[in-house]
Amino acid sequence: MMSAVRGLKMQIEPIISYHNVDPSPAVENLVHRRIKVLERRDDSLTGCEVTMGAPQRKKRHGRVFKVRLNLHLPGPDVSISREIAQGSAQDDLILALNRAFTAAEKALKKRKKKMDGVEVKHHPPVLHGEIAELEPELGYGWVQADDGRRVYFQRDSLTSDDWKRLNKGTRLRFREMQGDKGAYAASVTIAN
Numbered sequence: 535m536m537s538a539v540r541g542l543k544m545q546i547e548p549i550i551s552y553h554n555v556d557p558s559p560a561v562e563n564l565v566h567r568r569i570k571v572l573e574r575r576d577d578s579l580t581g582c583e584v585t586m587g588a589p590q591r592k593k594r595h596g597r598v599f600k601v602r603l604n605l606h607l608p609g610p611d612v613s614i615s616r617e618i619a620q621g622s623a624q625d626d627l628i629l630a631l632n633r634a635f636t637a638a639e640k641a642l643k644k645r646k647k648k649m650d651g652v653e654v655k656h657h658p659p660v661l662h663g664e665i666a667e668l669e670p671e672l673g674y675g676w677v678q679a680d681d682g683r684r685v686y687f688q689r690d691s692l693t694s695d696d697w698k699r700l701n702k703g704t705r706l707r708f709r710e711m712q713g714d715k716g717a718y719a720a721s722v723t724i725a726n
Contacts, residue, residue, distance in 0.1 A: 544573065546581030546606060553587035555599070561586070561627060568635040572605065576642045581606035586627060599627045601634040605642070612645065614638045658709045661685075662725055665704045670697070677706055677719055685710055687719035696724050 548569055550562070565584055573579055583604040588597050598619040605612040614637045618630040661679050668675035673689035687708065689697050708719035 544579060544581050548582040548584070551583070551585045551587075553585065555586050555588050555627060561631065564628060564631055568631070572635070572638060572642065575639055576607070576646055578608055579605060579642075580608070584631075586631070597626065599630040601627075601630040603634050603638050605638060607645075612638065612641050614641060658711065660707055660721075661710055662705065662707055665700060665702050665706065668700060668702055670700070673697075675700070677708060677722075679710070683710075683717070685717050685719045687722050691718070691720050691722045693721055693723050699724060 550565055569582055569584070572582065583602075583606075585602040585604075587600050587602075598617055600615065600617045603612075603614040605614075614634050616630050616634040616637060618626045618633065661681070663677040663679035663685070666676045666678035666684060675687055677685045677687055679685055685708070687706075691708070705725040706719070706722055707725040708722040710717050711720045712718075
């Protein structure tokens with residue numbers, strides 16, 4: 535038997551499956567609450583599948599309950615599985631659910647910590663301007679950007695060996711970077 539969790543913000547509606555386990559409102563409510571906790575832990579969670587199962591149906595004591603969670607996220611999905619076989623059937627299922635969701639929370643926390651440690655390099659936008667000042671013998675000059683700023687550049691910041699083609703008024707394409715002494719142009723090319 536399967537049911538869907540309503541009212542959550544995931545892109546894919548969460549799926550709850552029962553295999554050789556009778557559905558119960560208490561278990562269903564616990565799953566709803568624990569999924570909401572996972573969403574608060576990681577807002578990039580796009581979907582969740584919860585599967586609760588037992589190998590046989592009619593035993594009251596000594597049943598083995600297995601809970602499997604598949605969390606759909608950007609990048610690799612997270613899969614968690616927990617088994618419990620201790621006491622009464624209902625208690626074991628709830629214990630297995632709680633252990634699986636607790637493990638999932640820890641996995642999401644670990645994943646987030648790992649992802650936070652990864653720095654994404656942001657490239658500055660490509661700007662355009664024309665040479666306002668040029669010192670060919672000294673190997674540097676100033677670009678008047680189209681937005682009015684003056685940006686320093688030097689021969690080494692050219693992407694090709696076009697230094698001899700540069701004159702006052704030559705149109706350039708560049709990326710503005712920040713250095714110890716202020717803004718400078720990098721990845722400078724002649725704009726055709």
